[in-house]
Amino acid sequence: MCLAIPARIVELDGDRGVVDAMGNRFKAKTTLLPEARLGDLVLVHAGFAISLVDEEEAKETWQLLAEIAEFNQTTDKVSG
């Protein structure tokens, strides 16, 4: 539950933004990270940006998330 996802801010109006993580776009607010700007990479947790994050860190986490998704699919297949 406490896993935050790195995503890039692709739209920003006040504190209301749209972010892109691995091609998935969703809404996120920057209320908790007022310094965030359009184009920044941020960690998003439960719909809120909580920290700035650098490109390398974001890539590593995306890779990890992709592995989790792949792994979960495998176990789903095995179990059912």
Next chain:
Amino acid sequence: MLERIYRAQRSIDAACKKLGRQINVMEVCGTHTVSIFRNGIRPTLPKGLKLLSGPGCPVCVTDQSYIDIVLQLADRDDCLIATYGDMIRVPGKEGSLETKSTRANVKVVLSSEGALQLAKDNPDKTVVFVGVGFETTAPATAVAVKEAAAGSVENFCVLSGHKLVVPAMRALLSEKNHNIDAFLCPGHVSVIIGYQAFKEIVEDFGRPCVVAGFEPLQIIQGLGEICQQLSNGKAELKSIYTAVVTEQGNTSAQKIIAECFDEADGYWRGLGKIEKSTLKLKDKYSQFDAFGRFDMTETPGEEINGCRCGEVLCGLIEPPECGLFEESCTPRTPVGPCMVSSEGTCSAWFKYGRKKRRE
């Protein structure tokens, strides 16, 4: 990368040899628990190093009486329950939110904003947001409450079950029979509270506290750092998750938590009542407090018969020691919350835990 793994393994082996006894390191984050299992870290560790999965899964630590209150509210025709998906399958005395959801008054939301929007869209219902989680989700709840107050969204309220990590760590270390040598501290909670928050654990209890991220290398390096400290007879505060964790944390988020909530004594599954360990809405936001609005109080929960989730959460037993594990309690037919949540210790053990250790 391999060199960094070897270096950490050398530190771990050296500590096991030097201390000549079992070393117990507790992680207090469900995402760490899952990452440790899924990446096969446990089988690579020597026998002398044991990892304990502590109270780090928000769903798992939520007291049974809180769950029963949510289920009671879900039975009301005038309420909509807005919850994070994690809570939906947790069993109460009578069913779970999943079984109640056939009545269409249980809605899964991805954020507190979603819950607030639900209230705006359904003015004839009272929307109860099931506010669970640690310091990572608490600021999101706080933002929604402030917005509800500013926009006079009177049919929105929060059942705050938010919890604080450090008081739970203190409670564990204050137990006489605890066996915790050090903590692997949570990554994203630390983004909010800053690694300085664990200073009191290091200073008051002499236990190393190392903040690590979720990738396997981070976890292994974190364990290496802890073992090096233990070898040297030291207890220090350190963060190796420097990409996102700072000493002070996210001060905007801390400020908004402080504006909306007071620290209050509260109940945890397995740990009982812990002083100043939960977040209660401030008096000025009392109209948004679901406990007050529906005149509900949490009472120490009755545990589910035979379920030993409480002891699992304190690191006192491992899931296979529970009589229900793999028998009546499986991810498909969960009895206790540690099997329900995908971040629960029992669920992780069931899925990935049955591997042999390195000699």
